[in-house]
Amino acid sequence: MALIEFKRCPHCGKTTWQEFVPQAPPAPSYWRCRDCGDRRDARRISVGQSALLNHGRIQTDQLCADVLIVDISPRGAKLRSDEEMPVVVREGERLLFNPQLQPFGELARYHPSIVRWIRDGDFGVHFERPLAMASVDIMRIVKN
Structure with a gap:
């Protein structure tokens, strides 16, 4: 506790x-x-121009939808709602987030998360348990 x-x-x-x-x-x-x-002490890995290729998936009680990953760190991620299929989330809402950045492993499964902020079509999620991967390992996966 x-x-x-x-x-x-x-x-x-x-x-x-x-x-x-x-x-x-x-x-x-x-x-x-x-x-x-x-969130500021964790190094964020920017997905950059390949953001259109990096789709993650969120799941709540009411919906399951794809989102674009803008950046990600061991503690959370900045996500963007897909224009073709907009997602409506609320600040403080609990959801499951799957980055889908690996075929298997930690970046291939759902992580319990909380929506911390919402601005325009972007929103930030904070992982309830930080990823066991270091930022440099996440960067290798994202950049390759």
């Missing part, structure tokens, strides 16, 4: 639930905000 406190986040400034994270040295604090999370 996680140790949590209700206090002000030094990063986003909101007073919200803070979660104690024992592995802090790369981060400035042992406490992580549950609202802003630690």
Whole structure:
């Protein structure tokens, strides 16, 4: 069970639930905000111009749809709704996300995620459990 406190986040400034994270040295604090999370300390791998080729899949109770992967990290991903088949998600909604970047392995299965933000047709998901892969391994898979 996680140790949590209700206090002000030094990063986003909101007073919200803070979660104690024992592995802090790369981060400035042992406490992580549950609202802003630690999405900025994970290196994002931009899919770039090949974004049209990298389709992931999301699944909720109401829908199962393809999405475009804009960038991905061990902690989450920035996704774009496909123009031909728009996806409607809500902030805070739980969903399953499959990056479909490998034929098998960690980037080929569904990961429980939470929608953290929505802007225009893009939205960000935070993985409930970070991927076991390092950013450099994800980059090799995306770039090849």
